Amino acid sequence: MNTLASQIPVCGDDAAIPQLLKRGERFLEPDVYRTCMQGQPAVVKDYTRYQGTLLSPLARLLVKREARMLGRLTGWRHAPALLGTMGGLALGMEFIPGETLSSAQAVSAEVFEQLQHALSRLHGEGITHNDLHGTNVVVSAGVPVLLDFTSAWRTPRWLRRGPLSRQLRRSDLKNLLKMRQRMTGQPPSPRQAALVADPTWVAAIRQGWKRFYRWAKH
Incomplete structure (x- = not known):
């Protein structure tokens, strides 16, 4: 997912423009982009292209399940921190450089x-x-x-x-x-x-x- 993980983003005035990391092309695959959330570098998994379609409930379920899992792992150094969900169809998490x-x-x-x-x-x-x-x-x-x-x-x-x-x-x-x-x-x-x-x-x-x-x- 973090295909550009070696480049540490800086959250500044130009951070409002998300940088696409991966275009979702397969079934129920999200777009993944790098941006800033809560003033820190973040990675967002975005399923909003399914909004209003028959796949929307499944996409929302995937977001909810992953958010719940990351929530369980809060504070664990071997998993990114959950930063929040957006509209039920996007999930934001800590950007991991490396x-x-x-x-x-x-x-x-x-x-x-x-x-x-x-x-x-x-x-x-x-x-x-x-x-x-x-x-x-x-x-x-x-x-x-x-x-x-x-x-x-x-x-x-x-x-x-x-x-x-x-x-x-x-x-x-x-x-x-x-x-x-x-x-x-x-x-x-x-x-x-x-x-x-x-x-x-x-x-x-x-x-x-x-x-x-x-x-x-x-």
Whole structure:
């Protein structure tokens, strides 16, 4: 999201003109731009192009869910601060200066250790990110910050031992280990490999989907 994260904006007289970072082109994808809110640099996810359409309720739900999630993480250094919502169809959050993992030339093992601890903290609260990849992690002054909580989910306490919740946590960790191996060359330990291995039921569903997809293509 913060594709220009290495450039720290200054909130001055010219800050009223938002700078587009990313044009939303896919289904229910927001426009993302950099601006100032409450006198500080901010990133806004803007769904207002859906206003008055049949997709407006879904866009409002996405804004509400992400705002609620960021609100739960207030004060946590591994997530941007929520700055507010606008008209129910736009969400403003703290701008995080730095480099995304996908654009960084080199990332230290310490950054991934912090990221793993951060992920463990999220999972301990029953929260899974569900979209963990290089463009959704910014390293700011040596600290990894998770972005884009649109897909994040908080599982009720009584369901956290269920198979779906375990699979969501497993998927987060698997994505983290893939990024670490790609950036540092460090493979998962045998214990970590066992933790992220898909259970039989997940492997069966994936295999069935692949067979269906191949059949549908023909």
